[in-house]
Amino acid sequence: MAFTSRSGHTQTSLAEINITPLVDVVLVLLVIFMLTAPVLQSGIDVSVPKTRTVKEITQQRTVLTINRDQEIFLNDKPVNLADLPGLLHQQPDSDPSHQIIYLRADEKVPFGAFATLMDAVKQAGITNISIVTQPIPGGASAK
Known part of the structure; x- marks a missing residue:
């Protein structure tokens, strides 16, 4: 999208998404899930006959x-x-x-x-x- 400033110059808006914060959040979530998954799978250890x-x-x-x-x-x-x-x-x-x-x-x-x-x-x-x-x-x- 283009727009004109007060001085008469035409400028375009920055339409890119900054990926760095998204990657940071995804990596933090990945680490959290990796640490909590073994805890969630704990059960009662029974060796049935x-x-x-x-x-x-x-x-x-x-x-x-x-x-x-x-x-x-x-x-x-x-x-x-x-x-x-x-x-x-x-x-x-x-x-x-x-x-x-x-x-x-x-x-x-x-x-x-x-x-x-x-x-x-x-x-x-x-x-x-x-x-x-x-x-x-x-x-x-x-x-």
């Missing part, structure tokens, strides 16, 4: 996890074993007798701790418990 028969999980359900340090997590949130039956009653599924729980237990967890956790789930009135396992590499898996 390997079995020959594994059923694929197709539905989103409540997941109860016990790690090798015998810490209990309800959907990735740490919980106290004494509070677990009450928390399971507050889950979105209204009828505990039809509620399904996926139980992930580390293979190093003693059976006593596993049985205590199962008892707490049963105290909440939930009887449908599926134990999460991994398939054995190279082994046959069933539905």
